[in-house]
Ligand SMILES: O=C[C@H](O)[C@H](O)COP(=O)(O)O
Ligand SMILES: C=C(OP(=O)(O)O)C(=O)O
């Protein structure tokens with residue numbers, strides 16, 4: 001089966017992720033927990049993509065920083081067994097590997113079309129608002145921002161910016177998924193003819209899950225051998241020394257952008273457990289991109305539904321930014337389980353979803369996702385934190401005629 005991505009694309013993403021490690025860009029990574037075969041459709045793909053476009057515009061315009069867009073898309077869904085709660089459905093079926101591959105290829109094909117075919121053109125910024133969002137507070141706030149962006153574009157066009165330049169009409173978009181099913185990943189791993197390195201061509205970026213990141217495990221051994229940009233999920237159970245050793249194993253050349261540490265601890269565990277990890281990595285001189293996954297540490301069961309509360313998700317993001325602010329290190333991105341559909345899977349947020357609402361539009365096949373409105377609301381919060389950072393950077397720059405220099409390792413030392 002043909003590879004789904006080209007090694008050169010992975011190298012481009014790695015360069016962008018290196019910028020996220022030094023605060024010169026910010027990663028917005030979002031999509032399903034597990035893409036289901038039954039919900040595979042152009043509209044589902046389109047709507048997830050367009051919310052991510054909206055989030056990127058909000059973070060860029062509000063935060064004053066380039067945004068790197070990576071989807072939790074074109075990865076794995078019902079790739080092993082069926083969803084039905086029956087013994088038959090749960091029997092692993094190898095033909096699902098083929099279906100998952102074909103769906104990933106179709107998803108990626110459509111995403112490439114949206115990204116380069118004009119759908120993502122900045123002139124269309126107002127059309128990205130999803131219909132059901134029009135009347136919501138977030139939708140209204142987004143339209144206000146879209147109007148301001150439109151004015152800025154008109155001004156730049158009046159200054160001579162060619163509205164047909166690719167910056168205005170196209171966007172970069174990458175895909176990622178968990179490197180979980182090694183048979184599937186191995187089948188798509190190819191030696192890149194231009195460098196002689198091995199790339200897992202199932203996606204641009206792969207990450208190692210919280211449950212499979214053992215130093216002597218098969219997943220770390222496989223990921224050590226591929227040249228893709230990779231991530232590692234890290235909970236409060238991670239030991240600082242173990243993390244430093246794991247990073248050295250996965251990124252022995254200490255290549256910027258190669259390794260993203262995706263912290264997922266739970267809102268009430270970040271402040272107590274994240275600083276020691278960040279300090280250990282900083283003191284080791286290793287370059288990583290720090291990203292917050294505020295989903296996986298905040299899962300709970302309410303009224304028989306696996307759900308998450310928007311307030312706890314937001315609190316984890318806040319703590320993530322606070323810890324980096326206190327240590328003078330760099331918040332490099334956010335990693336969300338989200339959808340462009342108007343689902344009721346996570347409680348609270350602007351849509352103020354109540355326990356009684358969970359039953360009405362609960363469509364996830366695995367973890368509960370932020371709906372479009374909640375995801376957009378989160379991007380406004382992220383933008384407000386990025387604005388503070390970049391505002392203070394400008395103050396330092398003015399005062400010191402310098403700027404933030406990427407110090408030894410992933411932290412930034414203020415001049
Ligand atoms: O993202 C996927 C889930 O977190 C994983 O399947 C584990 O699910 P659990 O949190 O119900 O154990
Ligand atoms: C399983 C996942 O996360 P974690 O490994 O952090 O639990 C996931 O991101 O789908």
Ligand SMILES: [Mn+2]
Pocket residue numbers: 033296337366367
């Ligand atoms: Mn999940």
